[in-house]
Amino acid sequence: MSHLLCGLAANPALPPELVDRLVARAVSATAADPDDDIAADLAYALSERTDLTPAQVLALSAHDEYAALRLARGGLLTAADVDPVARPRLALVLLDERAGPAEWARLLAAHPDGEVRWTLASAPGLPLDVAQSLAADPDIDVVAELALWTDAPEVAARLAVHPHAEVRRKAASNEATPPAALAALITGEGLAPAESCRVCDREEVPFTHDPLCTLPDWGLFGDEACAGGHESTVRDMLHTAAENRATPPGAAALLAGHPSMRIRRALAERADLPASLYARLAEDSHPAVRQAVVANPAIDEPLIRALAAADDDRDIDRSALARHPRVPLDVLAHLARTVRIRPEPLPRIEAASPEELAELAASPHAAVRMLAARRRDLPAEVRDALAADPDAAVLKTIAPHPGITEDRLRAMVARHGVRVLVKVASNPDASAALLADLARHDPPVRRAFREIASHPNATVQALLPCLAVEETRARAAGHPALPPSVLVGLLTGEDHAAAEAAAANPALPRPVMEELIAPRA
Known part of the structure; x- marks a missing residue:
């Protein structure tokens, strides 16, 4: 039952009076047993809401410390609500959020608990006199923490x-x-x-x-x-x-010549060193240093070209050069054909002109055409040409692009089936009918259910197959397109994650919400 109440606590459509009843339930349960984990879970879930009234905030914070800390982080609990002597942890959170008065910092700087002073030392914007007091603290850990964080x-x-x-x-x-x-x-x-x-x-x-020492508490x-x-x-x-x-x-x-690899690698990651030093570090004896140079956005074009041509260096991942914002387009095309590049936006492709994109899209090499297909704002003619590409890998890359017609998306699936189905399901313009057909595809593609279960265009016809799969049941249970009858059935199921998601679903009818909150006999 606790998972259902926590789900309700997260439901954005929960009426204010029912929020009030949930808060009262959490407070009374905590008052009866301060160690009640169920009450603590409910209080914490309620503390994540942004629509709590001042009275609800005070009620929760008075009875649950973790909920109070979250409410303070969220700005719902203010300095006027906190006694820094009785609740120094709350005061420290507000100071960390720059929402506590300077007097609190002066008070806590003299606190007898070193952990309180240590936490205070990392707070931003400390008054100068407080920082100077902490700098003279007898606990060296407090002083070191101040050295790390003082502004x-x-x-x-x-x-x-x-x-x-x-x-x-x-x-x-x-x-x-x-x-x-x-x-x-x-x-x-x-x-x-x-x-x-x-x-x-x-x-x-x-x-x-x-x-290799693994003894605990060694220090x-x-x-x-x-x-x-x-x-x-x-x-x-x-x-x-x-x-x-x-x-x-x-x-x-x-x-640059220090014997510690970690120090040389840190240098190789800096963006303000001379080009000659990057070239020196690119020839370092340790591959981690050379790899840091490869990934550094500050290296110049001659070094980029030299590193891209270093096919004999098997200890570094040259695909990082593909993410360099100034990588020449011809070098990027070479890399696409010779190394595996992660499927993420590439700065050079994001900055490419329409002419450059058209040139890439017309390449005889599928790996190069895939570079253009990564953009999500392609000119219509380039987008449509790539959407008709004969290569399945190119289609997988272009399939999530907005603006592709349903006929083209269906044609992709007809030609390549399961190889492109997941990416087609992720297209923001996929229609309800297409999503329903993808969900019923034979053979089924479970990874596609993740996309369908969270797609805003999905209807109950597409969501029901997702509910039949354990991995995506909870995701689908939170979809607002599910009818009340399905949601009620999920509430009583054995899958607690799905039941909690159903309780948090804004489509849940109010009478069902009230029944869940009502005390059990």
């Missing part, structure tokens, strides 16, 4: 020279840290050596943590080490500095 450059700069290496590491990741401070973390110029790290806080040095990650110079923390600090977009390119480039 005050003066505080971030102070923490970048903190004597604890872990705080410096977090500051190296923060884009609010001034560029000069980030550069100093790489070069060490004007920077005193760190005095401690997470490793030497816990262990006598020299110490290296077993990389250290695998491969963390300190021989007096806080080696693993310094390495990780350089890595985060290399990743940080605020780090000056000149300082970051100094790390």
Whole structure:
């Protein structure tokens, strides 16, 4: 029964008075047993609604902490409704949403619970005096968290020279840290050596943590080490500095010869380095670094062409070049014929001119014609030519394009059957009659049922076959085209997911909603 109530709680057509009855039911059940999981599930489901009245919000938040947190995130619970002393977690959520007063931050910065101060340290827009107070916190985890998240450059700069290496590491990741401070973390110029790290806080040095250690509650990650110079923390600090977009390119480039593959890969992912450095990293000994160069949108055309021609490098996936926004069209056509390209929009194809699209669509190679077929705003003549293509792979790519006539869609299925049926079913203009025929196709195509079950044009004739399949029953149960008699039958079925979806269906009649809410004898 709980799954039906949760479904009702999500029903957008649930009348306000029935929402009120559901809230009252959740509140009374929670008051009777605070550990009642069913009541907690119902309260949480209700907290996802956006049409709750202020009274309903207060009732839910007073009796269920998780619902209260969600309501605060959603903006329905305001600062006027929260006592920061009694409910600091709620106050922290509102501060994180910039919906709490500065006085709360000052209050919680002195909270005796370190976890509260640690959470506060990541809140945006903290008053400067609060940030400075947290920067002097006795708990180094609180200070490190502030170093990671503070948006005050003066505080971030102070923490970048903190004597604890872990705080410096977090500051190296923060884009609010001034560029000069980030550069100093790489070069060490004007920077005193760190005095401690997470490793030497816990262990006598020299110490290296077993990389394969799986013991719980150790407090250290695998491969963390300190021989007096806080080696693993310094390495990780350089890595985060290399990743940080605020780090000056000149300082970051100094790390190009670093022995850590992770640092070199982070450099290869940056978009602001000289072309010569990308060319150097493209010849790195580690394939992960070379692959990062391949996927970098900042590399220039000569390097793109060189990488596309590197057929002998089997360790990298050159299909990433197809997603490069400046890949030359002839290189993209070459890649289409030689590597597998994922079925997703390609920036170069999205930017192609009508003339370029027509040229691609006229290619003798099906893989190249498929490139043009990826666009969803093709000129009508190009679209129709591709919709009549003899190759099934081209038809699968073009089939979801809006504007294709029903006759052309049916012709695709007649020629290639199950090979194109799923994509035809996903066409936004597929008619109710076509969807019904696709749902009854022999042999049935189960993957097509997913498209049909959520298609806005589907009618009960198309949805009934979807309800007969376990994988798509719940999806179809939520379709508003289902008649009440079918929905009521689903409510009493053994498939709880489908029953919950039926309860959430806006087509569910009000008398049925009332019956579900009515207390059981």
